[in-house]
Amino acid sequence: MRLLRTERFKKDFQRRPTEIQERTINALERFVTDSRHPALQVKKMEGAPDIWELRVSDNYRVSFQRFQGGVLLRRIGTHNILRRP
Numbered sequence: 001m002r003l004l005r006t007e008r009f010k011k012d013f014q015r016r017p018t019e020i021q022e023r024t025i026n027a028l029e030r031f032v033t034d035s036r037h038p039a040l041q042v043k044k045m046e047g048a049p050d051i052w053e054l055r056v057s058d059n060y061r062v063s064f065q066r067f068q069g070g071v072l073l074r075r076i077g078t079h080n081i082l083r084r085p
Helices: 007-015 018-033 079-083
Strands: 002-005 052-055 061-067 070-077
Touching (some): 007 070, 018 052, 018 061, 018 070, 061 079
Parallel strands (some): 002 070
């Protein structure tokens, strides 16, 4: 699975504390090997039919879109990103 990142995701990622960056990397590695792992709590976002989210921590999420052969990482942040995925 290919992981592509939007410029917004890159900026969001750089603004996160080091601990969250590390947790994000770990979550994405897990996602690539097992996208259905229960710890990730992957689900479709309400109100955004083609956007999904995965759990990084209790407060942080990554929003993404699936495409043939890969995933486009859109945003990373607290639950507030779910308003503008």
